[in-house]
Amino acid sequence: MCRVCGCSATAGDNADARVAEPGAPQHHAHAPDRDHHHDHGHRHHHQHTAHGHDHGHDYRHDHRRGGVVRAPLNAVHAPGIGQARIIQVEQDILAENDRYAAANRARLKAAGIAALNLMSGPGAGKTTLLVRTIADLGPILPIAVIEGDQETSFDAERIRATGAATIQINTGRGCHLDAHMVGHAIDRLEPAPGSLLIIENVGNLVCPAGFDLGEGARVVLLSVTEGDDKPLKYPDMFHAADLLVVTKTDLMPYVAFDLERCIGFARRVNPGIDVLTVSATDGAGLDAWYDWLKRAAAAGGTTAPSPLRETVPAGR
């Protein structure tokens, strides 16, 4: 079920998620009461501008029990239909998310929009870095932001104060953004052609690693206060990222953080990962970060999608 509005076609299944309108707290009446129940047969109304998939809007659902569609359980064994049989399925569990991600990617590419999926644990400084980045880079490079958090629109308000176009997705109980939620957010945000779209994922070093959003590149932030061993503790995240940005370097004198050790660990799980170090407080390293962003924006939507599932080079 749709994480954003409760419609039936979706990648993930989180009936709680919703997209906040700019200046309005909620997408529609689902939130914030996540345990509500409403009659079935209703219809949802939302914009589907340039949306690449169909929805069955009057699909039944039940928000109280995880949003899974419950067909009537036919426990009656009529003669001839009680035979057990094997059905070959061979279907990737993430296939639906990947379809939405491909649609997002194609659409962003067509508009020349470079999209970044920004991930980290909570409190690594994603929003602070974005606020500083928009202030410094915004005048020469239009930046739009999709903010993901379980609750509140605090981060979107911080970004909006910079003047950048932003939209908040609240995932409710969800621990990550998925491609379908992001597709809805792009509908509403309508980032300008040629701009840079930064998708700030839910603060979490585990779950977001598994969900392609249709981004051109994945960036993981790690603050020096979190410790240099995180790349080995959370290998999936660092394996999935194209760029590691070590943040809060102004705090290095106060914490036991060995940068070389951290980079060594990151390259054990991902030999090709790029690394930058920044401090949004004293400005160290920001120029290199801005250069990286400008290069990503110049590549537009044609930035090579991050490899979620690597393949061995042919013939080897």
Place this chain on the structure above:
Amino acid sequence: MHELSLCESVMRILYQEAEKHRFHRVKTVRLQLGALSCVAPEAIDFCFKAVSKGTLADGARLELLREPGAAWCASCGETVSIKERYDPCPTCGSYELHVSRGDELRVKDLEVE
């Protein structure tokens, strides 16, 4: 707990298959889980029980087929087996490994009636 949303995706696949193949009950679900996929088998087991309760898969047996991890080593040019993403090449000790197998997250087949 992304295992919860993965299990909800599994349930959607089950309902799609039920519509296609006209079955009413799922007795067994076999999932292929790569050793390097970002899921915890115990969490999948727990979440599946939770999301399948009261559905056509209520009480279904979940079989998890663990697929081993493999990678191509850029240093020695061999395909080698690995258990974790941070493992070095067992042949030459290099970390220049490109994962080639073990990422699977698939519904393989179902036993239904």
